[in-house]
Amino acid sequence: MRRADFSAPDSLPGALEGANKLLLISTTTVDERVAHHRRAIDAAVVAGASLVAYTSMLRADTSTTALSVTHRTTEEYLQKCxxxxxLRNGWYLENYTAQLPQVLRGGAVVGAAGQGRISAATRADYAEAAAVVLTTGGHVDKVHELGGDEAFTLSELAAAISAATGKQIEYTDLPADGFARVLAEADVPAELAHVLVDADLAMGRGELFTDSGHLSRLIGRPTTSLAEAIADALR
Structure with missing residues (x-):
């Protein structure tokens, strides 16, 4: 067993010693993310890694979200080193299926995305794509815009939940400040609430939509559909 701690840079070279390929999964502490990532990339260089795959976010080079800044900065550093x-991952279907108990209790999906379309996929689909790029050739210097095959709006998400459960669920679209208040009333931490509001506004601008087909081509099959993900979560 090897110990690696992003906050303890001296632990990283030993942890990565002998590593040929590395999957760098973006960390969740946003204000420390770039420093963490640079330390891991530097350690991969010292280890002589032949490839580092990084889980970024959809359209990181053009996105206007707060989260995109750290991803864009990491991409630029990685590609120099x-x-x-x-791997520019889109939104995760689990972001919605994990909220099913609350949605069913309240009878509504609440957000601020308008009729923006979201190309979400499951964590398992994204993980499978990462495995493919690490175990097959021809991926160096590639940028993959990854998302589900079937984009949906939050209104369509509500309809899919209704169809799966037999309970009428509506989508309530709110202005940004209204959505922020709902999240605060639900005791969502302020930093996370800001990220969620910011992401919904980006969805409304089309920044979490892709029709690239990269994900399904990498994994060699259709991506998990919204209906399938909801059914799995309900089971």
Missing amino acids: VPSVV
Whole structure:
């Protein structure tokens, strides 16, 4: 067993010693993310890694979200330092299926995305794509815009939940400040609430939509559908 701690840079070279390929999964502490990532990339360079794959976010080079800044900065540093492949993951279906108990209790999906379309996929689909790029050739210097095959609006999400449960669920679209108040009343931490509001506004601008088909091509099958993900969560 090897110990690696992003906050303890001296632990990283030993942890990555002998590593040929590395999957760098973006950390969740936003204000420390870039420093964490740079330390891991530097350690991969010292280890002589032939490839580093990084889980970025959809349209990181053009996105206007607060989260995109750290991803864009990491991508730029990575591409200067070591052979790499960038996996720009879209939104996760689990962001919605994990909220099913609350949605069913309240009878509504609440957000601020308007009729923006979201190309979400499951964590398992994204993980499978990462495994493919690490175990097959031809991915160096590639940037993959990853998302589900079937984009949906939050109104369509509400309809899919209704169809799966037999309970009428509506989508309530709110202005940004209204959505922020709902999240605060639900005791969502302020930093996370800001991220969620910011993401919904980006959805409304089309920043979490892709029709690239990269994800399904990488994994060699259709991505998990919204209906399938809801059914799995309800089971």
